[in-house]
Amino acid sequence: LPRLSEDELIATIFAPLAGPGGLRLEDDAALLKVAVGEELVLTKDMLVAGVHFFADDPPDAIARKALRVNLSDLAAKAAEPRGFLLGLGLPGDWQEDWLKAFAAGLGEDCKSFAISLLGGDTVRTPGPLTLSITAIGAVPEGKMIPRGGAKAGDHLFVTGTIGDAALGLKLRRNAEGDQAWIGSLDETQAAYLRDRYLLPQPRVGLRQALRAYAHAAMDISDGFAGDLAKMLRLAGLTIEIGAGQVPLSEAARAALAAEPQCLSTILTGGDDYEILCAIPPEEKAGFAASAAAAGIKVQEIGMCTPGREPVRIRDAKGELLSFEAGSYQHF
Amino acid sequence: LPRLSEDELIATIFAPLAGPGGLRLEDDAALLKVAVGEELVLTKDMLVAGVHFFADDPPDAIARKALRVNLSDLAAKAAEPRGFLLGLGLPGDWQEDWLKAFAAGLGEDCKSFAISLLGGDTVRTPGPLTLSITAIGAVPEGKMIPRGGAKAGDHLFVTGTIGDAALGLKLRRNAEGDQAWIGSLDETQAAYLRDRYLLPQPRVGLRQALRAYAHAAMDISDGFAGDLAKMLRLAGLTIEIGAGQVPLSEAARAALAAEPQCLSTILTGGDDYEILCAIPPEEKAGFAASAAAAGIKVQEIGMCTPGREPVRIRDAKGELLSFEAGSYQHF
Numbered sequence: 001l002p003r004l005s006e007d008e009l010i011a012t013i014f015a016p017l018a019g020p021g022g023l024r025l026e027d028d029a030a031l032l033k034v035a036v037g038e039e040l041v042l043t044k045d046m047l048v049a050g051v052h053f054f055a056d057d058p059p060d061a062i063a064r065k066a067l068r069v070n071l072s073d074l075a076a077k078a079a080e081p082r083g084f085l086l087g088l089g090l091p092g093d094w095q096e097d098w099l100k101a102f103a104a105g106l107g108e109d110c111k112s113f114a115i116s117l118l119g120g121d122t123v124r125t126p127g128p129l130t131l132s133i134t135a136i137g138a139v140p141e142g143k144m145i146p147r148g149g150a151k152a153g154d155h156l157f158v159t160g161t162i163g164d165a166a167l168g169l170k171l172r173r174n175a176e177g178d179q180a181w182i183g184s185l186d187e188t189q190a191a192y193l194r195d196r197y198l199l200p201q202p203r204v205g206l207r208q209a210l211r212a213y214a215h216a217a218m219d220i221s222d223g224f225a226g227d228l229a230k231m232l233r234l235a236g237l238t239i240e241i242g243a244g245q246v247p248l249s250e251a252a253r254a255a256l257a258a259e260p261q262c263l264s265t266i267l268t269g270g271d272d273y274e275i276l277c278a279i280p281p282e283e284k285a286g287f288a289a290s291a292a293a294a295g296i297k298v299q300e301i302g303m304c305t306p307g308r309e310p311v312r313i314r315d316a317k318g319e320l321l322s323f324e325a326g327s328y329q330h331f
Numbered sequence: 332l333p334r335l336s337e338d339e340l341i342a343t344i345f346a347p348l349a350g351p352g353g354l355r356l357e358d359d360a361a362l363l364k365v366a367v368g369e370e371l372v373l374t375k376d377m378l379v380a381g382v383h384f385f386a387d388d389p390p391d392a393i394a395r396k397a398l399r400v401n402l403s404d405l406a407a408k409a410a411e412p413r414g415f416l417l418g419l420g421l422p423g424d425w426q427e428d429w430l431k432a433f434a435a436g437l438g439e440d441c442k443s444f445a446i447s448l449l450g451g452d453t454v455r456t457p458g459p460l461t462l463s464i465t466a467i468g469a470v471p472e473g474k475m476i477p478r479g480g481a482k483a484g485d486h487l488f489v490t491g492t493i494g495d496a497a498l499g500l501k502l503r504r505n506a507e508g509d510q511a512w513i514g515s516l517d518e519t520q521a522a523y524l525r526d527r528y529l530l531p532q533p534r535v536g537l538r539q540a541l542r543a544y545a546h547a548a549m550d551i552s553d554g555f556a557g558d559l560a561k562m563l564r565l566a567g568l569t570i571e572i573g574a575g576q577v578p579l580s581e582a583a584r585a586a587l588a589a590e591p592q593c594l595s596t597i598l599t600g601g602d603d604y605e606i607l608c609a610i611p612p613e614e615k616a617g618f619a620a621s622a623a624a625a626g627i628k629v630q631e632i633g634m635c636t637p638g639r640e641p642v643r644i645r646d647a648k649g650e651l652l653s654f655e656a657g658s659y660q661h662f
Binding site: 023026027028029030031032033034036038039040041042043044045046047048050051052073074076077079085086087088089118119120121122123124125126127128130132134136137141144146147148218219234 | 354357358359360361362363364365367369370371372373374375376377378379381382383404405407408410416417418419420449450451452453454455456457458459461463465467468472475477478479549550565
């Protein structure tokens with residue numbers, strides 16, 4: 001079968017995902033109108049097969065993950081998703097069916113998250129499949145929640161649960177040292193963890209609660225312990241928390257019960273795509289109610305105090321934990 | 332020597348290029364303020380070593396080319412550059428010196444084109460060096476010049492000269508069939524063509540002339556003949572031009588004199604990063620004067636007329652040219 005040319009591929013597979021600003025993907029660029037009183041929030045994440053996802057993951061899941069990791073950044077800034085540009089580096093052996101499934105997954109997430117394709121670029125690469133998405137959101141003027149805005153006395157909250165995706169990645173890899181705890185999970189628990197790695201759940205619904213109550217917020221993507229430290233360092237603050245304060249799923253608790261070493265993976269493994277935020281004490285109830293109204297589970301993990309010393313996390317016996325790597329590093 | 336971590340690399344090498352909206356590259360996302368009465372123009376180009384540039388090109392030139400191909404899209408839309416996000420996929424053997432030179436080149440172009448870094452992502456890739464830039468520009472409301480807006484009777488103009496970069500790429504490759512004409516060039520001519528491939532000259536200065544006079548404009552990047560056809564097809568128009576109307580550099584004319592087959596490379600080879608635009612007949616003088624005031628050479632190539640038939644280009648003897656590929660295809 002003759003391959004689609006780049007122009008045909010764009011016209012048949014990607015143009016249907018374009019919103020009004022995408023100009024049917026027929027122009028050199030996209031056009032984005034911004035309402036008076038709004039500011040834009042822009043983020044860009046790049047994903048490479050074999051580094052950020054498995055090349056044999058379902059194509060619709062690859063597309064969704066690439067979009068969702070960007071939506072998670074917008075969510076943490078309290079921005080409403082508006083549009084995105086897609087850079088797609090395709091290996092020489094790409095198949096039309098694969099690309100159609102990829103676009104279908106992207107299209108479903110465009111609907112779910114009310115975002116549309118603005119443009120992009122499709123190129124050939126001799127390397128692995130490479131995706132680069134730039135996502136654009138909007139906030140009312142002055143309402144982007146900064147990463148560094150926490151104040152002494154603020155209480156920190158975390159959405160969802162931590163560590164699932166990192167455990168899910170270990171499940172996928174199934175290394176010898178992990179097989180005991182992996183074997184102890186039932187199929188529902190294992191599937192839950194695998195799915196949390198495959199398909200992040202960006203907390204876009206939290207934006208009203210953040211705009212109304214948060215001093216600071218960030219997306220937890222490079223490991224809870226390291227990202228917590230990043231937020232507090234920017235603000236000249238520190239915190240001491242018990243590991244028991246960190247919200248865990250039932251599946252993660254089962255893994256941890258089978259293998260206590262899983263705690264390090266949970267707290268530093270990355271790929272959580274949950275939101276960490278700082279809420280002043282008098283606003284805790286309002287924030288919790290607003291998050292609950294949006295259907296998003298939040299858990300308080302502790303109060304930050306002035307100080308430059310590193311974040312301390314204690315285990316159930318009160319002993320200070322130390323991690324080989326506080327944060328996932330891409331290098 | 333220990334490698335810089337991703338965070339250190341961003342803080343030491345890229346943060347100095349960040350503008351106010353880049354928030355010192357310390358946040359999850361960038362913040363872009365848009366003035367009342369402005370609209371944003373967004374474009375994204377992805378470049379892969381070995382496909383869009385040579386891996387052993389000077390690092391500063393690689394950075395500049397990646398930025399400039401995006402600036403060329405903004406220029407064609409009459410947009411003023413405002414900021415960009417950089418996705419950088421680094422092979423495992425990256426060197427700090429290489430990256431510093433890359434950032435230095437980027438920094439110089441940030442100054443030259445009055446644009447600043449807003450954010451991005453740096454990842455490891457097992458494949459070749461991969462760059463993905465999203466550039467953002469601004470236009471007064473309603474003033475983005477569309478690709479498809481040409482009207483019957485409009486005269487088409489081209490900036491600069493066509494075919495230099497495609498010939499420069501052939502020079503770099505030095506294939507056996509090209510060695511006769513390559514050998515006939517003097518060193519100044521050869522260096523000129525090589526430089527045109529290495530370092531595009533985005534025509535950002537043309538934006539006032541386009542805003543004031545153009546019905547349609549596009550960036551010529553995938554080959555003059557094919558891009559010309561794309562613009563006219565969108566408008567339901569056609570054109571017949573003489574190849575002699577296409578503006579050529581002295582070096583390209585020398586190559587063509589030595590090897591008439593070079594005409595196909597010149598007209599379809601791509602990487603020109605010049606602007607094609609449609610100007611109503613009564614505005615030709617105004618447009619030419621405005622372009623001249625901006626220091627940009629423009630040449631009229633012909634008048635478009637209603638019609639769905641393909642663009643025709645005739646050679647000096649009046650014979651109709653046909654090309655194996657009307658346009659550069661990435662697949």
